[in-house]
Amino acid sequence: MDGDGYLEWMRSEGRIVIVGASLAGLRAAETLREEGFTGSLTLIGDEPHEPYDRPPLSKQVLLGTASADRTLLPRRWAIDATWRLGVAATGLDMAAKRVRLADGDEVGYDRLLIATGVHARPWPHETEADLDGVFVLRTRDDAARLQRRLTSARRVLVIGAGFTGSEIASACRERGLPVTVVERAAAPLVGALGGVVGQVAAELQREHGVDLRCGLMVTGLEGDSAGRLRCAHLSDGTTVEADVALVSLGATRNTAWLAGSGLGAGPRGIACDAGCRAFDVRGIVTDDVFVAGDVARSPHALFGYQFLSLEHWGNAVAQAEVAAHNMISSSSERRPHLWVPAFWSSQFGVSIKSVGVPSLGEEILIAQGALAERRFTGVYGYQGRVIAAVTFDQTKWLEFYQRLIEGAAPFPPAFPMVDHRAEGLRPVPADFPDPSLPTHGPSVTLSGYSPTDRRVAFTPGRA
Amino acid sequence: MTQGTLLRQITDHANRADPYPLYAELRKTPVSQQGDSLFVVSTYWEIKSLLHDPRISSDARNLSPQAAGSLPEQEEEESALPPAFLKLDPPDHDRLRRMTMRPFGPPHTPRRVHNMRGELGRIVSDLIDGFGDRDQIDLVDDFSYPFPVTVICRLLGIPREDEARFHSWADTIAASLDPDPDQDPGERRRGSQQARTELGMYLAGLIDERRSAPGDDMLSALVTDHSPDGQMTPMEVLSTAALLLIAGHETTVNLITNGMLTLLRNPDVLKRLRDEPRLAVPLMEELLRFEPPVQLLPQRTTLADIDIAGVTIPKGASVWLVLASGNRDPQRFPDPDRFDPDRKDNQHLGFGSGIHNCFGAPLARLEAQLALTELARRLDNPRLVEDPPPYRQNAVLRGPRHLNISLDSCRS
Ligand SMILES: Cc1cc2nc3c(=O)[nH]c(=O)nc-3n(C[C@H](O)[C@H](O)[C@H](O)COP(=O)(O)OP(=O)(O)OC[C@H]3O[C@@H](n4cnc5c(N)ncnc54)[C@H](O)[C@@H]3O)c2cc1C
Numbered sequence: 001m002d003g004d005g006y007l008e009w010m011r012s013e014g015r016i017v018i019v020g021a022s023l024a025g026l027r028a029a030e031t032l033r034e035e036g037f038t039g040s041l042t043l044i045g046d047e048p049h050e051p052y053d054r055p056p057l058s059k060q061v062l063l064g065t066a067s068a069d070r071t072l073l074p075r076r077w078a079i080d081a082t083w084r085l086g087v088a089a090t091g092l093d094m095a096a097k098r099v100r101l102a103d104g105d106e107v108g109y110d111r112l113l114i115a116t117g118v119h120a121r122p123w124p125h126e127t128e129a130d131l132d133g134v135f136v137l138r139t140r141d142d143a144a145r146l147q148r149r150l151t152s153a154r155r156v157l158v159i160g161a162g163f164t165g166s167e168i169a170s171a172c173r174e175r176g177l178p179v180t181v182v183e184r185a186a187a188p189l190v191g192a193l194g195g196v197v198g199q200v201a202a203e204l205q206r207e208h209g210v211d212l213r214c215g216l217m218v219t220g221l222e223g224d225s226a227g228r229l230r231c232a233h234l235s236d237g238t239t240v241e242a243d244v245a246l247v248s249l250g251a252t253r254n255t256a257w258l259a260g261s262g263l264g265a266g267p268r269g270i271a272c273d274a275g276c277r278a279f280d281v282r283g284i285v286t287d288d289v290f291v292a293g294d295v296a297r298s299p300h301a302l303f304g305y306q307f308l309s310l311e312h313w314g315n316a317v318a319q320a321e322v323a324a325h326n327m328i329s330s331s332s333e334r335r336p337h338l339w340v341p342a343f344w345s346s347q348f349g350v351s352i353k354s355v356g357v358p359s360l361g362e363e364i365l366i367a368q369g370a371l372a373e374r375r376f377t378g379v380y381g382y383q384g385r386v387i388a389a390v391t392f393d394q395t396k397w398l399e400f401y402q403r404l405i406e407g408a409a410p411f412p413p414a415f416p417m418v419d420h421r422a423e424g425l426r427p428v429p430a431d432f433p434d435p436s437l438p439t440h441g442p443s444v445t446l447s448g449y450s451p452t453d454r455r456v457a458f459t460p461g462r463a
Numbered sequence: 464m465t466q467g468t469l470l471r472q473i474t475d476h477a478n479r480a481d482p483y484p485l486y487a488e489l490r491k492t493p494v495s496q497q498g499d500s501l502f503v504v505s506t507y508w509e510i511k512s513l514l515h516d517p518r519i520s521s522d523a524r525n526l527s528p529q530a531a532g533s534l535p536e537q538e539e540e541e542s543a544l545p546p547a548f549l550k551l552d553p554p555d556h557d558r559l560r561r562m563t564m565r566p567f568g569p570p571h572t573p574r575r576v577h578n579m580r581g582e583l584g585r586i587v588s589d590l591i592d593g594f595g596d597r598d599q600i601d602l603v604d605d606f607s608y609p610f611p612v613t614v615i616c617r618l619l620g621i622p623r624e625d626e627a628r629f630h631s632w633a634d635t636i637a638a639s640l641d642p643d644p645d646q647d648p649g650e651r652r653r654g655s656q657q658a659r660t661e662l663g664m665y666l667a668g669l670i671d672e673r674r675s676a677p678g679d680d681m682l683s684a685l686v687t688d689h690s691p692d693g694q695m696t697p698m699e700v701l702s703t704a705a706l707l708l709i710a711g712h713e714t715t716v717n718l719i720t721n722g723m724l725t726l727l728r729n730p731d732v733l734k735r736l737r738d739e740p741r742l743a744v745p746l747m748e749e750l751l752r753f754e755p756p757v758q759l760l761p762q763r764t765t766l767a768d769i770d771i772a773g774v775t776i777p778k779g780a781s782v783w784l785v786l787a788s789g790n791r792d793p794q795r796f797p798d799p800d801r802f803d804p805d806r807k808d809n810q811h812l813g814f815g816s817g818i819h820n821c822f823g824a825p826l827a828r829l830e831a832q833l834a835l836t837e838l839a840r841r842l843d844n845p846r847l848v849e850d851p852p853p854y855r856q857n858a859v860l861r862g863p864r865h866l867n868i869s870l871d872s873c874r875s
């Protein structure tokens with residue numbers, strides 16, 4: 001079959017299968033239809049729910065201002081698809097172009113999109129993880145369970161102060177619950193934003209009444225005779241009495257189902273090219289398997305073509321749209337996924353946003369505002385150029401810094417600006433922990449240059 | 464075209480009724496130097512990017528002496544009041560805007576505007592009832608002018624018995640923003656100064672009263688509120704209240720008047736609005752794009768040399784951002800000269816953008832929606848008496864001075 005003819009046939013009668021029926025999966029399906037794909041479309045998702053939105057789960061849902069079952073993603077386009085919900089994909093046969101399902105079924109495809117995202121890393125000690133009162137937060141069901149439990153909680157222990165952990169702590173405090181946060185690093189958000197900003201996050205937490213314990217690990221969880229969580233033991237020998245523990249130690253890519261498939265998939269995600277095509281284990285790019293969203297790791301031109309893994313809402317949407325477009329386009333019409341990483345979080349009344357890859361930053365300059373006022377813009381520099389920026393309650397300037405990043409503007413920026421203060425005259429070390437140490441929470445992970453790099457990034461230890 | 468000619472044409476009153484072809488000409492050079500120290504920006508993305516650029520200041524004290532001198536003569540507005548946040552940069556701008564937002568909008572007071580709905584509806588009905596059985600009205604004098612002033616009065620909590628005085632000051636100040644060439648400028652300035660002083664003294668008195676006996680109005684909140692930023696000084700409350708009055712007056716007048724004018728030029732849309740009042744929401748956005756009440760922002764200056772669209776704007780220059788031109792930029796809006804209330808992705812610049820974006824936008828939207836829906840419903844067979852109508856002088860706050868409409872009757 002010649003290329004053009006195949007593509008025409010593919011667009012009108014082909015079979016497209018999407019595994020992972022969440023944000024990336026849904027947006028890809030909509031884009032396919034929007035761009036004129038009329039063939040058959042199947043969405044496979046192991047959760048029983050229609051696609052819903054996760055960011056509210058650690059915010060409005062925990063506060064009780066939105067209910068977990070009211071977080072469905074808005075539909076932008078009618079997609080006329082076959083939905084296989086509540087059934088997991090368990091295997092992939094690339095030669096036969098078939099996806100195996102947990103119920104024994106198999107689904108054939110002409111083009112496949114993998115958007116299986118990540119799952120919350122569980123507490124590593126299984127019997128402790130099974131204690132009543134120990135939670136993770138990734139899904140709508142997790143959120144509903146947790147929110148119910150919070151109504152009767154006496155003290156909540158949050159293990160790991162990445163973005164999710166910090167947001168949960170914030171919601172609990174807003175509900176008036178006593179909260180202890182234990183973080184291995186010197187401050188919250190350190191892995192994502194570095195120590196300078198982390199220090200601000202720490203003050204913010206303490207000011208809101210969080211019992212914040214940094215530089216410590218939880219060494220064990222202890223239950224009572226009925227199997228209910230009673231307390232946690234910390235590495236400094238102290239104990240914290242808590243009846244709810246939230247394990248927020250970051251996420252693991254959902255790639256186990258691809259073991260042995262021959263795809264370049266491992267615990268760090270599935271490597272793909274800038275056009276979202278997956279690599280196989282030989283480092284050869286496939287032409288019929290595409291990847292998008294949290295599960296993908298893809299090279300980025302702005303960051304030296306390093307492979308980036310992003311757990312960012314905006315990335316999932318943008319990458320899904322590019323993947324969908326490329327699945328039904330000829331090679332000359334394909335587009336690269338050039339999205340500049342961008343992330344937001346809201347906690348303790350502050351809106352935090354970032355662009356670029358802060359964790360690459362060697363130095364940070366407080367370009368506008370002041371750390372002490374909790375309203376500022378920090379610019380990160382890497383090898384003499386602007387690589388990222390973060391704002392606390394100064395969102396409206398972010399676009400400007402994004403352009404500096406895109407233009408590889410020199411660091412530190414040397415021009416006068418509104419709200420430029422004395423502390424913004426000189427950059428200081430951004431103070432990121434050793435990159436080989438794991439960090440928590442939705443952020444950017446740099447994962448090297450090789451598409452077939454399947455090393456484990458995180459050895460589940462103790463927080 | 465030589466330097467400055469285009470700008471002179473734009474400010475020339477003869478071109479007020481249809482400046483859009485001039486804007487199209489402007490856009491051929493997205494950033495053009497139009498005077499020694501004056502740069503005019505006319506394309507959507509360039510305007511947008513400068514509105515989000517921290518090297519741009521709204522504080523006239525940052526203008527170079529040369530740029531300050533080359534500006535067209537501007538009415539001295541402050542009359543000893545400190546500049547309100549419209550003309551300040553962060554952090555002062557942010558602090559004052561935050562403190563003003565607390566009693567006005569989310570997150571602290573999410574329902575203020577919503578709760579004014581019923582009252583706004585009544586004001587609109589009363590004004591339309593006032594048309595009586597006339598077969599011709601001047602929409603500007605009979606409706607658009609009085610409406611927003613009444614609204615600001617209610618927002619601030621001006622006692623009903625004082626509203627008439629408030630209206631007369633507002634009218635005098637508005638007129639001073641719109642110099643009539645036949646009037647003696649000295650006299651005009653004295654009139655406006657006097658109105659400002661009287662308004663200031665009146666508000667100062669009211670502020671004192673509210674401090675001891677607060678109501679649930681915004682003025683009371685501004686004087687009594689203890690926000691995380693502290694409390695406003697009486698002077699700050701005064702200048703903020705004056706800002707709300709001035710920023711929320713002429714602009715809303717123009718939105719309603721331009722809106723009705725555009726509807727009368729597009730009878731099919733007028734009919735649709737009558738049949739489906741929900742059209743009012745997207746219609747308002749398209750009006751703000753198509754005939755924006757604030758045509759350009761003339762008070763920005765550069766804190767550093769800025770390279771944009773192949774031009775270097777030097778530090779201290781005066782920068783005019785022509786919002787109305789950006790709104791018609793074909794690079795951003797397909798078929799931009801078509802009035803299309805069903806337009807998708809309508810991120811117009813009508814309310815500005817960035818940190819100074821319109822503070823009163825939710826209120827302005829609601830006012831204009833209620834006004835236009837109700838006018839569409841109640842005016843029977845409305846027709847323009849003259850097209851184009853006579854325009855006011857002002858090139859910045861552009862709108863008709865009169866909009867004479869003849870009608871068969873006024874429905875109840
Ligand atoms: C509590 C929380 C708060 C967040 N807040 C923010 C925020 O403020 N800002 C931000 O930018 N991002 C935030 N995020 C991240 C954002 O939600 C993710 O980036 C986004 O959900 C990624 O979408 P995705 O479709 O790639 O993956 P996911 O949403 O993880 O979806 C993957 C889907 O695939 C399913 N699946 C997995 N394996 C299989 C299989 N074998 N077979 C079938 N189905 C499978 C999963 O169950 C899941 O439904 C937050 C995430 C969480 C959990």
Ligand code: HEM
Nearest residue numbers: 548549710711714715718756757814815819821822823827
């Ligand atoms: C249709 C009506 C309106 C239009 C088109 C309009 C337009 C605008 C524009 C373009 C700006 C930006 C100015 C700049 O960037 O320099 C602005 C600012 C502002 N507007 Fe409006 N406005 C309208 C109605 C109102 C109303 C009703 C109010 C008051 C309740 C109001 C209060 C303000 C204030 C206070 C600012 C200054 C904001 C700041 O500097 O942060 N406006 N408006």
